[in-house]
Amino acid sequence: MTEFEQVGNFEVVGLRIFFYLRSGLSILNEFKNLIMFVFGIYFTLKLDAWWWLLIMFMISLPILSIVGYLFVMRWNKLLEYFSVKDGTFYSVRNFQIQEEILTTLKELKDK
16 A cells, blocks of 8 residues: 555545646746736837737747747756756765666676
8 A cells, every 4th residue: 555545535635636726826827927028028118009919929939838848858857867966965876876776787687
């Protein structure tokens, strides 16, 4: 029986709802920052046509999607790798143990 199975169903559902709520609020906060940025440019440049707002949103969403994709697929993996490899003593030791296990398994495979 796992740790999560020992916890009652109410706690698991509550934690799941909390996790989804926190994730949703994070996404809304990021869109709020995008909206403030676009309105900031709009008012700084003293643009008078409302369609400039739409154009700026339409340009920013694909760019942010591409940057987000690159962050998730490339940079996030590198950040996680370096945080494990060059992080605290315990994570460095854990990384070394995993490397030792890998070399031992390769040696056993070659026999």
